[in-house]
Amino acid sequence: MRFDATYQDRTYKSVGTRPVRPDGVDKVTGRARYGADFNMPGQLVGRILRSPHAHARIGSIDTARAEALKGVKAVVTADDLPDLSNGDQAHHDLLDNCMARSTAFYDGHAVAAVAAVDARTARQALKLIEVSYEVLPHVVDVDEAMLPSAPVLHDTIFTDGVDPRPTTSSNVAARSEFGHGDVDAGLAAADVIVERSFKTEQTHQGYIEPHACVASVNSDGTAELWVCTQGHFVYRQKCADLLGMDVSKLRVTSSEIGGGFGGKTHVWMEPVALALSRKAGRPVKLVMSREEVFRASGPTSATSIDVIIGARHDGTITAASAELRYSCGPYAELWAELGAMTSFACYDLQNVKTVGYEVLVNRPKTAAYRAPSAPMAAFAVESVVDELAQKLGMDPIAFRIKNAAREGTRSSYGPVYGPIGIRPTLDAAQAHPHMHAPLGPNKGRGMACGFWFNFGGQTCTDLNVNADGTVTLAVGTVDVGGSRASLSLVAAEELGIPYEHVRAVVADTATLGYNDMTDGSRGTFSSSMATISASRNAIEVMRSRAAMMWDIPVEEVIWEDGHAKAIGASYGNLAPLSVREIAEASGKTGGPIAGHSEMVADGAGVSFATHICDVEVDPETGSTRILRYTVIQDAGKAVHPDYVEGQYQGGAAQGIGWALNEEYVYGADGRLQNPGFLDYRIPVCSDLPMIDTQILEIPNPSHPYGVRGVGETSIVPPLAAIANAVSNAVGVRMTHIPMSPPRILAALDARTKG
Amino acid sequence: MSGLAVSATINGDEVEYLCQAEETLLDVLRNRLGLTGAKEGCGTGDCGACSVVLDGKLVCSCLVLGAEVQGATVETIEGMAKGDTLHPLQTKFLEHAALQCGICTPGFLMAAKALLDANPDPTEEEIRFGLAGNLCRCTGYDKIVRAVQAAALEINGG
Structure with missing residues (x-):
């Protein structure tokens, strides 16, 4: 039976309810096991030595004294992680980031690692490793890195995507371009044009759980890895590639994960843990400190963005263009390209062009952070859209509604949209009491829209019907925020059984087929589609078993309300068979009952949100307080509304931190000055108000229940919404994120002097 | 290697352990006593993931030394539910x-x-x-x- 993934309107019994999550009790009693909560017999403690320099050539590494220290069982350097990339640049870069080879490219870059019998010995051993560095000139600012005078990180980089190919190497790894129409002609037809430049500083995902793993390599070449990750199958593949192992010999178990937000989609130290274990012949536990998390994992791009938009007096946008420069850390990636794709995705534009530049700097390798690259682009674009509305004398929502993308719009990045939710979110915002509440002095209101693609991808799920009629659902997408509850609801819905009869677990890499990561807001979208497919396959099996039990043709058995029912007048006295009754008889009707599903979950519907924010700015201190915050977002179909709201609220809170406080601060020496939660300040409970949410449900036509991903879009509008609110409060257009008190005071000062 | 001998009451149970001078209460709970409910999010007292109650006061267990707990009473997340009954x-x-x-x-x-x-x-x-x-x-x-x-x-x- 071919799986039909198209949307069908229906009445739900389980989907849309809010039961307690299956992993909940473990998490409120301290029993849930996260990355650092697991141990193995004979386990050693690993520690990593990191470069104190932003950019330095590594002369020699003398590990003899460390190796001689009593209790040290292994020391590894790049020599123990040979380059097997064979021309694959991405493979090489990943390996180089895990362990620097000839050059340390940022403060915190790993240069060696030890495994010892305890933490004290491991710390002592690190001090005994002697590294000779030749310090090189460094660059950490994205604009400075593009200057011809900037120190070049790699003399092998010649900007991709430029014809003809440049003759000199630079830090600009690639140029990308999107759009359609004629921007110059569109601008010529505009009555009003706004052009501005913006900057955003680098932020970290800030997951509360530092990276942690336990690696165990056996003498026969088999290995196990326990790790906090958003994608254990991907970690297995990357680690096997980097270490030259057979994929089948490495079994990866994903622990409970203490937050990831994109930061746990990349391997950082797991290959090093495996290399240490391989060399020591014992299991090795490797846990990052918070300082290491900040210095050597994560952050998002710092950006510099120019935007120009023109419109006619009637509010029609005639042309829009943006140039986006995104820092990538030391290795080429596609962060600016994602920014260029998302910039104008909310709008229906005749003439649009975006150009992205991937810029290499002496900062940690940029990692995905929730809707990666979109919040910064939205900040720049939605700020200009707001200013343009003001210049046109139009209401900011009415202006956006006039230009909003709709079904059939050719998006700025190429595809033509199906049914989408941008207009409904704007209509809901316009009608929301928040937009009409009065504001006092020093207060301002802002709103902004956001877009994210949403991903689908490879997904594999097993559903096993147990002998008592309960169901075990094995999924391969890591549960980052309640997806086991959502997927249990979906299985219960399909099978027609109570939610409490379904138990969802995240299976390890040895017990289930490959799954892509929980990223791109794909976890519930793709695994629910696979769960529906697996459930329907199990129902087919149960129908045939019922037919066998009744000795009637399977075509005359239907599945309804959790029971097999015989249709036809002649079967009037056959009582329906429950899942339990069918399962109890399974030993006599063909053995265990299961449904499997393997698929590429296509058709993740794009997602839109509109946020409204009120702020109060203290003119004496420059401090901003969020007074009220409203999130309106299309979920397609909210499977477990509590966790949909949670995604909306969490993304908004992260965006608030990014907009007002969070930034990487580098000294003149290129060293990170604030690698801790005291100086890198994320929002605390007393910083925030309640975050109101409104879930809209515009069904995704490519999912049986209409589900869209919901995890990421919520971080896209806040930077712009808050910047618009602050700009309205202080009467100065804010163009640099975060809008920390010194930046706001400087803006107020400039206004006074200006 | 010499350890410091400590006696304390943890979640109502009398407990004895040896620890090194530099080990925090959080290290002791997690690595020596198997009480991994308290988490290390920062190790600097900024995140509260390691919060426990020490002699009636809420503390970050990463900022308390294991040796300081001699004679004290400690409550952790593992002791919050009473048997099967959640708080x-x-x-x-x-x-x-x-x-x-x-x-x-x-x-x-x-x-x-x-x-x-x-x-x-x-x-x-x-x-x-x-x-x-x-x-x-x-x-x-x-x-x-x-x-x-x-x-x-x-x-x-x-």
């Missing part, structure tokens, strides 16, 4: 979906319990400031505050 805060955290990843949850529960023990009927502002020493990166705190409000109501017989 109302634990129940309300579940009912209100006040956790996503859950890594901060043990610390929040310990801090919330300390808050309600001292102030059984807190205002929203008192809850927000009472929990300001605990970082959560997933929820935006909304559902956590609501769960604490609901627990307070239940404890007060509302």
Whole structure:
């Protein structure tokens, strides 16, 4: 039976309810096991030595004294992680980031690692490793890195995507371009044009759980890895590639994960843990400190963005263009390209062009952070859209509604949209009491829209019907925020059984087929589609078993309300068979009952949100307080509304931190000055108000229940919404994120002097 | 290698352990006593994930040395439920979906319990400031505050 993934309107019994999550009790009693909560017999403690320099050539590494220290069982350097990339640049870069080879490219870059019998010995051993560095000139600012005078990180980089190919190497790894129409002609037809430049500083995902793993390599070449990750199958593949192992010999178990937000989609130290274990012949536990998390994992791009938009007096946008420069850390990636794709995705534009530049700097390798690259682009674009509305004398929502993308719009990045939710979110915002509440002095209101693609991808799920009629659902997408509850609801819905009869677990890499990561807001979208497919396959099996039990043709058995029912007048006295009754008889009707599903979950519907924010700015201190915050977002179909709201609220809170406080601060020496939660300040409970949410449900036509991903879009509008609110409060257009008190005071000062 | 001998009462049980001078209470709980409910999010007292109650006071166990606990009474998340019966805060955290990843949850529960023990009927502002020493990166705190409000109501017989 071919799986039909198209949307069908229906009445739900389980989907849309809010039961307690299956992993909940473990998490409120301290029993849930996260990355650092697991141990193995004979386990050693690993520690990593990191470069104190932003950019330095590594002369020699003398590990003899460390190796001689009593209790040290292994020391590894790049020599123990040979380059097997064979021309694959991405493979090489990943390996180089895990362990620097000839050059340390940022403060915190790993240069060696030890495994010892305890933490004290491991710390002592690190001090005994002697590294000779030749310090090189460094660059950490994205604009400075593009200057011809900037120190070049790699003399092998010649900007991709430029014809003809440049003759000199630079830090600009690639140029990308999107759009359609004629921007110059569109601008010529505009009555009003706004052009501005913006900057955003680098932020970290800030997951509360530092990276942690336990690696165990056996003498026969088999290995196990326990790790906090958003994608254990991907970690297995990357680690096997980097270490030259057979994929089948490495079994990866994903622990409970203490937050990831994109930061746990990349391997950082797991290959090093495996290399240490391989060399020591014992299991090795490797846990990052918070300082290491900040210095050597994560952050998002710092950006510099120019935007120009023109419109006619009637509010029609005639042309829009943006140039986006995104820092990538030391290795080429596609962060600016994602920014260029998302910039104008909310709008229906005749003439649009975006150009992205991937810029290499002496900062940690940029990692995905929730809707990666979109919040910064939205900040720049939605700020200009707001200013343009003001210049046109139009209401900011009415202006956006006039230009909003709709079904059939050719998006700025190429595809033509199906049914989408941008207009409904704007209509809901316009009608929301928040937009009409009065504001006092020093207060301002802002709103902004956001877009994210949403991903689908490879997904594999097993559903096993147990002998008592309960169901075990094995999924391969890591549960980052309640997806086991959502997927249990979906299985219960399909099978027609109570939610409490379904138990969802995240299976390890040895017990289930490959799954892509929980990223791109794909976890519930793709695994629910696979769960529906697996459930329907199990129902087919149960129908045939019922037919066998009744000795009637399977075509005359239907599945309804959790029971097999015989249709036809002649079967009037056959009582329906429950899942339990069918399962109890399974030993006599063909053995265990299961449904499997393997698929590429296509058709993740794009997602839109509109946020409204009120702020109060203290003119004496420059401090901003969020007074009220409203999130309106299309979920397609909210499977477990509590966790949909949670995604909306969490993304908004992260965006608030990014907009007002969070930034990487580098000294003149290129060293990170604030690698801790005291100086890198994320929002605390007393910083925030309640975050109101409104879930809209515009069904995704490519999912049986209409589900869209919901995890990421919520971080896209806040930077712009808050910047618009602050700009309205202080009467100065804010163009640099975060809008920390010194930046706001400087803006107020400039206004006074200006 | 010499260790320091320590006797303490942890979740009502008398416990003895050896630890090194530099080991924190958090290290001891997690690595020597198998009580991994307290988490190390920062190791610098900034995130509250390691919150425990020491002689009646809420502390970050990463800022207390294991050796300091001699003769003291320690309460951790593992002792919050009484047998099979969850504390109302634990129940309300579940009912209100006040956790996503859950890594901060043990610390929040310990801090919330300390808050309600001292102030059984807190205002929203008192809850927000009472929990300001605990970082959560997933929820935006909304559902956590609501769960604490609901627990307070239940404890007060509302």
